[in-house]
Amino acid sequence: MLFTTFILAFRSIRRHLMRSFLTTLGIIIGVAAVITMVTLGEATTLAVQKQIASLGNNILLVRPGQGFGRGGGGPQPSDFDARDVAAIRDQIAGITAVAPQASSAVTAVYEGSNWTTTVNGTTADFFSVQPWPLVAGRSFEPDEELAGKAVCILGNTVRKNLFTGGGEPDAPLGQRIRLNGISCLVIGLLSTRGQAGFGGDQDDVVIMPIKTVQRRLTGNLDIRVMLVGVDQAYDSPTVQTAITGLLRQRRQITGDKQDDFNIFDTAQISATLTATTTLLTGIVTAVAAISLVVGGIGIMNIMLVSVTERTREIGIRLAIGAVANEVLTQFLVEAIVLSCLGGVIGIALAQVLVLIIAPLMQVPWLFVPRINLLAFLIAAAIGMVFGYFPARRAAGLNPIDALRAE
């Protein structure tokens, strides 16, 4: 009996291609819209999370001045020096490393190419406080740091702009470039880090031992920024308070006088971005739910209209000896076949849409099995429910009343 029902269902779909197509279209649009929206939402979340990760976990940026920038009015707060670094490293609990930074703008030259960039003087600790692996070469040796040797590690943007000749990826290693006239040996190459969360190309940088930068480029012993890595086991606000106390003492700020330095916790950026992303995901989910409802109403309408126009057909089938259940099963099979077909096409369409839109939005391409499955199931369920219940009403009619339906 089931087999004959399938024959009848497929015949009916084939004979009413327009009606079948319209039913399926409602499901296709509903499913594709939901999947596309949610997938792009998740891709955006992922992109933001990736940027957060590129900041590194729990780093405190200690800088002179109040708030962002150096602040207007009053005497310029002084930069830090090596003793501040040592004091923090030796006296504060819960830190993994302290990397000082002194930077200078330079023009880098290699053979015919030149490129204006920033030299960042620091120590090997720079690579332990944050996740920024080298793709080739090595970090500074302790004696190179102590002696202030002219060795450098290139960010990817600098590498690309200086070493235009191509060749092996690690070809720049062992070469000498000139930075504001200082000859410098390339010992390492940094991996790509991408755009910073707040703009600026993080790869447009040359890393050198801080002593080399201080002696040969800036000409003083000042340290502009300290990067403090916080131990996972410690709470970063506590560490931040401890550093604030220490620096106030060292800089002789007493009473209710304001700090002349600021400590920025990257965990705060993460928290802000995560909150924004959560909100974004919420909005996208709401929009997706609405489009699924709209798609569902479309499916419902077509199913209801087609059942009304098919009441006569149900009457004919009942009159020639079909049992109500057989008619019902046929309608159910039709609804299931159309809904599932629409669901599959909708999923395929959604992948194509994501493939087209994701690059435009500069987010990664994603396949989210959860939402694909969910959208498919909901669409199929709507199709079945609205295919089934009106059919049940029609099949429950007296055959003669169904036959008279206009």
Add this chain to the structure above:
Amino acid sequence: MAPLIQLSHVTKTFGTGEAQFQALKGVDLKVASGDFVAIMGPSGSGKSTMMNILGCLDVPSGGQYLFKGHDVGSLDRDQRALLRRRYLGFVFQGYNLLARTSALENVELPLIYRGDGREVRQTLSMAALTKVGLADWAGHTPSELSGGQQQRVAIARALVTNPELLLADEPTGNLDSERSVEIMELLTQLNQTSGITVLMVTHEPDMARFAERIIHFRDGLVDHVDSNKAVPA
């Protein structure tokens, strides 16, 4: 042997309260196997209601309907459907063929519900179409057929299961007189050669003349019965 159809005091009431209308007011009727009966009467006399009850498409409000000695009133919906499938064939005034469906597939439909295999269905359906003279039109859909041809497809669909009783509700109502005579000749031939009992509602005396017996309805009751049999068989 019990008659094919035996009605005793069958009533049918539509509506409730003041709008209540009694379409049948206690009909007694017997139809023997192999009969060709026409039911005639003015509009509202209850002849269509009678037809629907005989065809098990509707149930009587009172009285008893015995089909082959079985009480139809005691059957549920599905059992009545199975009875229609097994013993009855229908021909309607409006043909009631499935649209966009070929003549062959329309004729096949009752066989599908009966559970016949593909080859049996094809053979029987083609035989039925041949019987009504439409073997060459098997692949055409109703919209490509004339009214007379559509009604013949409907007759082929009704007789493909080899029913005991063929019920025809104004089968010639939508046809011109020439087509009508063709349809009546076809029904007569089925009655005589295949022994199918034919029960037909009509309001055209010319058509009723093909039947052996004419039952006249008036105000929900059998008024009188005419016999066309010149010589008893």
